[in-house]
Amino acid sequence: MAERKRFIRGIFDEYGIKERSPFGLADKIREMNNEQYEELKGKFKKEFKSRCHRRHEAAKA
Numbered sequence: 001m002a003e004r005k006r007f008i009r010g011i012f013d014e015y016g017i018k019e020r021s022p023f024g025l026a027d028k029i030r031e032m033n034n035e036q037y038e039e040l041k042g043k044f045k046k047e048f049k050s051r052c053h054r055r056h057e058a059a060k061a
Contacts, residue, residue, distance in 0.1 A: 007047050011040070 011017070017024045029037060 004047065011043065015040070
């Protein structure tokens, strides 16, 4: 859980979001162009992808 909090804080710092809330993040997303948004979305997908799925696949092997 602490890892994820650090990730979110890093996103706020990286994108210069002063209001540290979901609303601040949403406001920043509205300002982004498509390329910036896709980059941010990729970071979130990478960080929050399900770890359960990977364990399940490892058990199959």
